[in-house]
Amino acid sequence: MRQNRAINDLGGMIDLSDEAIWGKGRGSVETSYDLDRTSEGKRLRTLLPSKPTTPTRLTWVLANRLELSFDETATLAKACWDALSSRRAGILQKHKAGLVIDLDGLQIEKGQDRFQCEKCGRVAAFDLAGVCLAFRCSGATKLVETLGSDGENYYIQRYKSLPSAAIAREHTAAIGPRLRNVIEGGFSRHSPSGLPSDVKIA
């Protein structure tokens, strides 16, 4: 869902329609997900395919890489969807024809293992029996070596460097165009007026 930008816009703070940010053909405020196609909607994606012969990425990985039957795939997908979409979980929220990730509910953690496919390079935050999660990729994944220290992290280096510096464009890519122009214009004029003091420092 994250890969396909099925996310909320944080009350208008993120411009989901701007293809300059998300890539050609990927800018849309309509994208959402459902378990299967019980309702019609523009850019409504589903975990389960309408026909077993035309798999989705999820069912392809489960069936072709982990050798689950279609019924097992559907049972697993439904159990996951029920857990993710429950209101109590606070992960997804209603949007357009389906559900999207509620960005307000995301938490940032440090030090999670990551797994990269040796064939296509896709990186995942969890290991699913060592198989790549990309659609129609037959690669195997390997634990990504962590750098171990902050020394090689681009952002940590930049924030720690002296004199302190930040590039406004790096931090405004996902902000709506009007607010982005105000912020980037302010930085280029060396007078980010109207911004709270912590933003000026950043």
Ligand SMILES: [Zn+2]
């Ligand atoms: Zn792969």
